[in-house]
Amino acid sequence: xxxxxxxxxxxxxxxxxxxxxxxxxxxxxxxxxxxxxxxxxxxxxxxxxxxxxxxxxxxxxxxxxxxxxxxxxxxxxxxxxxxxxxxxxxxxxxxxxxxxxxxxxxxxxxxxxxxxxxxxxxxxxxxxxxxxxxxxxxxxxxxxxxxxxxxxxxxxxxxxxxxxxxxxxxxxxxxxxxxxxxxxxxxxxxxxxxxxxxxxxxxxxxxxxxxxxxxxxxxxxxxxxxxxxxxxxxxxxxxxxxxxxxxxxxxxxxxxxxxxxxxxxxxxxxxxxxxxxxxxxxxxxxxxxxxxxxxxxxxxxxxxxxxxxxxxxxxxxxxxxxxxxxxxxxxxxxxxxxxxxxxxxxxxxxxxxxxxxxxxxxxxxxxxxxxxxxxxxxxxxxxxxxxxxxxxxxx
Amino acid sequence: xxxxxxxxxxxxxxxxxxxxxxxxxxxxxxxxxxxxxxxxxxxxxxxxxxxxxxxxxxxxxxxxxxxxxxxxxxxxxxxxxxxxxxxxxxxxxxxxxxxxxxxxxxxxxxxxxxxxxxxxxxxxxxxxxxxxxxxxxxxxxxxxxxxxxxxxxxxxxxxxxxxxxxxxxxxxxxxxxxxxxxxxxxxxxxxxxxxxxxxxxxxxxxxxxxxxxxxxxxxxxxxxxxxxxxxxxxxxxxxxxxxxxxxxxxxxxxxxxxxxxxxxxxxxxxxxxxxxxxxxxxxxxxxxxxxxxxxxxxxxxxxxxxxxxxxxxxxxxxxxxxxxxxxxxxxxxxxxxxxxxxxx
Numbered sequence: 001x002x003x004x005x006x007x008x009x010x011x012x013x014x015x016x017x018x019x020x021x022x023x024x025x026x027x028x029x030x031x032x033x034x035x036x037x038x039x040x041x042x043x044x045x046x047x048x049x050x051x052x053x054x055x056x057x058x059x060x061x062x063x064x065x066x067x068x069x070x071x072x073x074x075x076x077x078x079x080x081x082x083x084x085x086x087x088x089x090x091x092x093x094x095x096x097x098x099x100x101x102x103x104x105x106x107x108x109x110x111x112x113x114x115x116x117x118x119x120x121x122x123x124x125x126x127x128x129x130x131x132x133x134x135x136x137x138x139x140x141x142x143x144x145x146x147x148x149x150x151x152x153x154x155x156x157x158x159x160x161x162x163x164x165x166x167x168x169x170x171x172x173x174x175x176x177x178x179x180x181x182x183x184x185x186x187x188x189x190x191x192x193x194x195x196x197x198x199x200x201x202x203x204x205x206x207x208x209x210x211x212x213x214x215x216x217x218x219x220x221x222x223x224x225x226x227x228x229x230x231x232x233x234x235x236x237x238x239x240x241x242x243x244x245x246x247x248x249x250x251x252x253x254x255x256x257x258x259x260x261x262x263x264x265x266x267x268x269x270x271x272x273x274x275x276x277x278x279x280x281x282x283x284x285x286x287x288x289x290x291x292x293x294x295x296x297x298x299x300x301x302x303x304x305x306x307x308x309x310x311x312x313x314x315x316x317x318x319x320x321x322x323x324x325x326x327x328x329x330x331x332x333x334x335x336x337x338x339x340x341x342x343x344x345x346x347x348x349x350x351x352x353x354x355x356x357x358x359x360x361x362x363x364x365x366x367x368x369x370x371x372x373x374x375x376x377x378x379x380x381x382x383x384x385x386x387x388x389x390x391x392x393x394x395x
Numbered sequence: 396x397x398x399x400x401x402x403x404x405x406x407x408x409x410x411x412x413x414x415x416x417x418x419x420x421x422x423x424x425x426x427x428x429x430x431x432x433x434x435x436x437x438x439x440x441x442x443x444x445x446x447x448x449x450x451x452x453x454x455x456x457x458x459x460x461x462x463x464x465x466x467x468x469x470x471x472x473x474x475x476x477x478x479x480x481x482x483x484x485x486x487x488x489x490x491x492x493x494x495x496x497x498x499x500x501x502x503x504x505x506x507x508x509x510x511x512x513x514x515x516x517x518x519x520x521x522x523x524x525x526x527x528x529x530x531x532x533x534x535x536x537x538x539x540x541x542x543x544x545x546x547x548x549x550x551x552x553x554x555x556x557x558x559x560x561x562x563x564x565x566x567x568x569x570x571x572x573x574x575x576x577x578x579x580x581x582x583x584x585x586x587x588x589x590x591x592x593x594x595x596x597x598x599x600x601x602x603x604x605x606x607x608x609x610x611x612x613x614x615x616x617x618x619x620x621x622x623x624x625x626x627x628x629x630x631x632x633x634x635x636x637x638x639x640x641x642x643x644x645x646x647x648x649x650x651x652x653x654x655x656x657x658x659x660x661x662x663x664x665x666x667x668x669x670x671x672x673x674x675x676x677x678x679x680x681x682x683x684x685x686x687x688x689x690x691x692x693x694x695x696x697x698x699x700x701x702x703x704x705x706x707x708x709x710x711x712x713x714x715x716x717x718x719x720x721x722x723x724x725x726x727x728x729x730x731x732x733x734x735x736x737x738x739x
Contacts, residue, residue: 069578206436211649211662240651277583279608
């Protein structure tokens with residue numbers, strides 16, 4: 001099982017994917033820390049390690065999905081790429097140009113090319129402005145069109161995203177959730193950007209409406225050759241839209257792979273556990289599969305664990321995982337497009353439930369599942385601790 | 396006899412814009428120990444119907460019956476309801492942070508709840524609270540019992556809510572979107588806790604969710620709601636593999652399939668209906684591909700298909716073969732319609 005993966009020592013793992021004209025965006029060792037306290041003179045500073053050394057590259061016309069749990073840094077990563085946050089260190093190369101240190105003014109023309117769509121279609125639209133003027137904003141800011149020309153362009157956009165152009169003068173509140181998200185899409189689309197970062201674009205929508213928006217995004221991608229970064233916590237949605245997917249855990253990328261390959265042969269145990277936790281809308285499959293339920297919660301990003309950040313919760317954790325941070329590189333003979341940051345990657349068909357960590361108790365989180373029913377206790381013992389039914393309600 | 400029997404429940408609210416008819420004639424029952432899943436989109440009335448049963452919809456106009464252990468909850472006095480809520484029917488909600496009081500420790504809140512219904516000393520109640528927290532998988536429960544809600548993570552708060560809801564060993568647990576705000580790995584933990592509690596105590600569970608994946612995981616029976624009405628009721632397998640109602644079909648088709656083929660999704664066209672002035676007849680008709688003239692009249696929730704207990708409110712033929720013929724005809728028309736614009 002152990003491979004000589006280390007032999008192909010690769011200096012820039014994620015960038016190893018054929019770099020050249022077809023790469024639209026490349027992030028190199030991107031780091032973003034947020035200071036939280038200790039800003040006083042003699043206090044030690046503490047930081048939230050939101051994004052901690054992320055390298056990836058995204059090809060033109062493709063969709064790169066980012067998955068991970070709350071607090072894993074996926075939204076911060078997106079905001080860094082859009083230059084809404086200044087990065088702490090690392091480089092962002094967009095369309096062959098290093099945009100990491102560009103000033104507000106030099107960044108401005110590039111802002112047209114990188115747009116964002118947000119999760120909350122209500123929060124991202126000003127309730128007191130009419131839809132026509134919201135979508136027309138980009139034209140005004142970049143002084144591209146005014147007057148009737150602007151109105152015409154806005155109405156074209158509205159039509160393109162499936163809104164009635166006659167609703168130009170309505171307020172956001174007069175639209176439904178799905179329609180509001182279409183307004184957000186129209187606004188992002190105003191300049192036919194090269195890259196659209198979608199941060200949980202369909203999470204707030206009902207299933208039937210969610211599908212409408214996903215299809216719209218797919219159509220626009222074909223028509224305008226857009227590149228998407230698609231962030232979502234719903235793995236089946238990400239799988240549906242993405243060409244390749246990056247998995248994040250506590251500020252680091254743990255695995256990147258083509259969508260199908262990630263689901264078929266996850267290498268990182270975290271990916272394996274994450275995939276097994278997704279509820280499957282198919283009773284047949286959900287009865288068969290074996291869920292790996294992770295113990296405990298994600299550790300604090302202020303003081304992330306040493307070595308591999310997943311080691312306290314990992315069923316395969318070994319002493320090496322505590323000591324060394326595994327590099328993101330192809331494992332078990334995978335191609336360069338499928339790197340994983342794991343010392344003990346999973347072989348295909350391997351069952352995580354068969355493993356027990358070989359590290360000391362202190363290095364692990366407390367085993368939660370074990371306490372669900374104490375060792376050797378019968379359900380009846382527990383039930384005895386509670387009142388018999390019907391006796392509880394004495395007034 | 397069923398544990399809870401809901402009959403023709405109707406709930407409407409007066410709002411400045413007019414009367415919102417949130418629930419329009421819902422009937423169902425749940426047996427002891429069973430898990431009933433209620434799925435529906437926002438505004439389908441799935442939450443309002445259970446909240447009304449628990450007497451939590453103030454100022455609403457309510458009619459119908461909801462008989463729990465022989466007593467009609469809709470006519471029960473506030474005192475009677477207080478005895479039932481918590482003691483006989485436990486509830487957990489989507490957002491555990493706003494259901495827990497930020498000023499009091501988690502343990503204190505569970506103790507208060509126990510002592511409200513049960514005559515026991517504070518020490519005894521605290522012991523039981525620790526035991527409950529251990530049961531739902533809170534590490535070091537004897538210490539964490541003195542923590543405040545903000546010191547718990549989202550998943551732990553939801554576990555604490557479950558512990559509180561189970562404190563008096565209720566016969567029925569109502570879980571309203573219990574995992575919607577949680578990450579998938581935490582969701583899996585919480586669903587397992589609910590299932591485990593159900594195994595241990597034989598509690599009946601009503602699980603309200605919009606996530607068909609969760610339904611496929613845990614529900615025995617499923618109720619599909621739309622526009623304040625029940626569209627279909629079936630056991631889990633029948634619902635996923637042999638559903639009858641076009642709305643159920645639409646819901647299943649609009650999900651990105653876990654099988655993972657990247658074909659286009661087939662969303663349900665249009666928007667959910669407004670409940671301000673719902674049109675007579677089937678609420679789904681305006682979005683339905685099979686719509687016929689008859690749909691102006693609301694069909695009854697009748698038995699369909701081969702499985703007993705499979706009910707559907709739709710005019711489509713009840714037997715599979717005839718329905719298939721209609722489906723094929725409609726699919727043909729749809730295909731001709733969509734032949735123009737290219738589908739990627």
